[in-house]
Amino acid sequence: MSGLDRRRFLQTAALAAAAAVVPAGRLFAQQKPPLYQISLAQWSLHRTFFDKKADPMDFAKITKEQFGIDAVEYVNQFYKDKKHDDATLKELKQRADDAGVKSLLIMCDGEGQLGDADEKKRYQAVENHYRWVEWAKYLGCHSIRVNAASSGSYYEQIQRAADGLRKLAEFGATHGIGVIVENHGGLSSNGSWLASVMRTVDNPNCGTLPDFGNFRVAGPKIQYDRYQGVADLMPFAKGVSAKSHDFDDQGNETSTDYRKIMEIVLSFGYRGYVGIEYEGSTLPEAEGIQLTKKLLETVRTELS
Structure with missing residues (x-):
């Protein structure tokens, strides 16, 4: 056997051995990315942390x-x-790095109304978020989550919220940090209204964080359809929040059909993280988180 023939023989034998160790079907399965990945929103443990x-x-x-x-x-x-x-910011990043955990976003509340009717207060609210943009950048996040709170008529609130969000998105872009809005009460829980805000902002650095459960527009009974709301917001989504409260004996969330809603999410081509946000009061937080995770994993397998 010549030297060239011997090398070819050895190469063929090596490839055959590798194929024998890892079957083609399994190798393909290992390489196929999941439909979505699962993250955890810190609010899922809010009682644990507030109670110290x-x-x-x-x-x-x-x-x-x-x-x-x-x-x-x-x-x-x-x-x-x-x-x-x-020092706190550096320590938080170090602990995440040590744990091998990826930081995705910071949910920001209590920094003023980005759609305030008072222009001065509105711009102050924008500036109040700057530091959280800096935190997000340092931690390695892709975005901060904000609220589109405002006042006035339906259309006035669209313009006011869009103005504040646009200015914050422009600042965020200088740091490579997105600004994403959650349906989180008031008109922002109206999917059509928030989608109109996004179109008015018209900035690729501003998007949405559709939440499965925050579609109460006013009072306990005035609800925007959650499935329609998610469909309204998904064209702008840079994240998804899987809200959960209670579960039946089969492990299904009692208020949201996770199979139906995840089909909507995926139909828009979304393949990012889905964040668990357990907010129930009947189960311990840890149990609620585990049940939500299991449900998301089950649905992912069924839809794959």
Whole structure:
């Protein structure tokens, strides 16, 4: 056998051996990405943290070790008194890195109305969010989640909210950080209204975070259809929030048909993270998180 023939023989034998070790079907399955990945929103543990049963600085570690999830969504309320403390920010990043957890976004509340009717207050609210954009950049997040709170008539609120969001999105773009809006009460829980705001903002750095459960427009009974609302918001989505409250004996969420709503999410080509946001009161938070995770995993397998 010549030297060239011998090399060809050895190469063929090596490829055959590799194929024998990893069957083609299994190799393809390993390479196929999941329909979506699962993250954990810090609000799922809000009672735990507010009651000081755990340190919010350990959120990433808890997420990985207790729930087997490797991506997190922070809530600014747990760090608000440390907003301008660089040491806290560095420590938070280090703990996430040590846990092998990816930081996705920061949910920001209590910084003023981005659609305030008073222009001066509106721009102050925009500036109040700047520091959280800096936090998000340092932590390695892709966005901050904000609210589109406003006042006035239906159309006045579209213009006012769009103005504040556009200015914040422009600032966020200078840091490579997106500004995403959640349906979170008032007119923002009206999917059609919030979609109109997004079209008025007309900035690719501004998008939405559709939440499965926040479609109460006014009072306990005035609800915007959650499935229509998610469909309204998905064209602008840079994240998805899987809200959960209660579960039946089969592990299904009692208010939201997760199969139906995830089919809507996926129909828009979304393949990013779906964040667990357990907000129920009848189960311990840890159990609610685990049930939501299991349901999302089951639906993902069924739809794959």
